[in-house]
Amino acid sequence: MAMIIDGKKISGEIKDEVKAKVEQLKEQGKEVVLAVVQVGTDPASTVYVNNKKKACAYVGIRSLSYELPETVSQEELLSLVQELNEKKDVNGILVQLPLPRHIDEDKVIMTISPEKDVDGFHPQNVGNLSIGRKGFVSCTPAGIIQLLKRSGITIEGKECVIVGRSNIVGKPMAMLLIQENGTVTVSHSRTKDLKEVTNRADILVAAIGKAKFFTAEYVKEGAVVIDVGMNRDENGKLCGDVDFDSVEPKAGAITPVPGGVGPMTIAMLMTNCVEAAE
Ligand code: GUN
Numbered sequence: 001m002a003m004i005i006d007g008k009k010i011s012g013e014i015k016d017e018v019k020a021k022v023e024q025l026k027e028q029g030k031e032v033v034l035a036v037v038q039v040g041t042d043p044a045s046t047v048y049v050n051n052k053k054k055a056c057a058y059v060g061i062r063s064l065s066y067e068l069p070e071t072v073s074q075e076e077l078l079s080l081v082q083e084l085n086e087k088k089d090v091n092g093i094l095v096q097l098p099l100p101r102h103i104d105e106d107k108v109i110m111t112i113s114p115e116k117d118v119d120g121f122h123p124q125n126v127g128n129l130s131i132g133r134k135g136f137v138s139c140t141p142a143g144i145i146q147l148l149k150r151s152g153i154t155i156e157g158k159e160c161v162i163v164g165r166s167n168i169v170g171k172p173m174a175m176l177l178i179q180e181n182g183t184v185t186v187s188h189s190r191t192k193d194l195k196e197v198t199n200r201a202d203i204l205v206a207a208i209g210k211a212k213f214f215t216a217e218y219v220k221e222g223a224v225v226i227d228v229g230m231n232r233d234e235n236g237k238l239c240g241d242v243d244f245d246s247v248e249p250k251a252g253a254i255t256p257v258p259g260g261v262g263p264m265t266i267a268m269l270m271t272n273c274v275e276a277a278e
Contacts, residue, residue, distance in 0.1 A: 002225075002251040003151070010150050011143075011263035015059055018270045022060040025277060032061045032277040034092040034118065035084045039077065039103070040070035045096050052094070055266045061273050064090070074103045078111050085113040091276040092118035094269070097168075118272040120172070129175050136272050141173035143264025144205065144226055145180065153224055153253065155180035159200050162186045163214075163241075164207030169228055173205055194218070212243040222252040228261050 022032050034056055038049050056063040066080060077099075084093050093116045099105050109117075114124040120136035128135030148155060160182040164170040170186055177184045187197045189208070198204055198218045204225050206214050211231035219225060229241030240257030248254055255261055 002248050003253040004248075005147055005151050005226075005253055005255045005260060007143075007147060007255055007260040007263045010147055011267035013150070014146065014264075014267040015055060015270055018267070018274055019059040021274050025274070026060065030277055031089070032092075032273055033064065033090050034061055034094060034273050035064045035066060035087075035090050037066040037068065037077075037080065037084075037093070037095040039068045039072055039096070039099055042098075045098075049096050052266055052269060055270055056273075059270050061270065070100055072103075074107065077103060077108060081108060081111045085111075085116060090116065092116050092273045094119055116276060118269060118276055120272065121168070126167070126172070129172055132179060136275070137176065137268075138168055138172040139265045139268035139272065140169050140228060140261060141176050142271075143268040144173065144228075144261060145176050146268065147226070147255065147261070147264055148203070148224070151253065153203070155182045155203065158182050158202040160184045160203045160205070161198050161201035162205045162207065163191075163194070163198065164188060164205075164209075164228070166207065169207045170205075173207070177203075206241040208241050210241055211239050212241070214242045215246040216243075216250045219247050219250050221250055223250075225251045225254040226261065227255050227257050229257060230262065 025032060036049055036052060038045060053063045084090050093112050095108055109121045112122055114122045117125055117136050120138040125135040129137055155177060160177045162170050162173050165186050165188045174184050174186050185197060187194055191197055195218055199220050201220060201223050204223050207228035209229060211233050225242055225247055227240035227242040231239050233239040238258050
């Protein structure tokens with residue numbers, strides 16, 4: 001029987017801490033403002049964006065909505081970002097990804113001022129993370145570190161295996177776990193014997209985007225299993241990359257989906273917005 005890591009509860013605690021800080025800043029006459037840019041009307045993106053705006057309202061951050069049509073040109077989007085960069089009263093800028101195919105995502109990310117890049121996607125922030133300097137850190141991996149720490153799980157000296165090497169999760173996750181003195185392996189779709197690799201893990205971070213892929217035979221007895229997946233199963237029900245029912249009896253601790261990593265991403269976004277304002 002594994003300890004269930006309650007991301008909903010822990011994210012609630014973080015949001016309450018952020019709320020107190022936002023109030024403090026307000027007393028000093030500083031308002032925290034996040035600009036949220038969405039291009040098109042992808043239903044999944046709309047859900048994410050709405051959840052982010054809801055969290056802003058809860059903690060007292062003012063969110064500004066910029067909803068652009070699917071057909072917006074790259075120039076128009078870049079000029080909006082530039083305009084937001086220059087606005088003194090905007091602390092953070094978030095452009096929801098993915099963007100339509102005709103827009104160069106990299107170019108958009110590079111245009112966001114690193115000081116307002118609350119997603120931590122700008123190369124300057126990514127570079128700072130990789131050399132242990134201060135800067136914005138991608139929200140999902142930062143949230144996973146908080147989940148582990150606030151659940152009393154030690155990272156130092158542990159075998160940490162990440163499955164997935166994305167710029168948003170896998171790579172920054174590796175940097176953060178190294179910083180916490182974990183021994184880190186990054187595996188991915190071309191890894192030869194994935195089962196052998198994941199079975200070494202004291203801490204396993206599953207981020208490959210395949211519904212219920214990781215069954216008990218991928219997991220070492222007593223391992224901490226962090227599920228970053230957000231998929232739909234055969235019945236259309238939300239599920240992770242981990243087959244929870246199979247893995248839970250074998251794991252030492254596990255995050256559920258929903259209610260694990262997901263809410264932490266948003267809590268860390270709120271943390272980053274306050275940092276941007278400070
Ligand atoms: N799309 C999926 N995850 C994210 C995220 O963390 N930030 C942004 N901006 N877009 C996303």
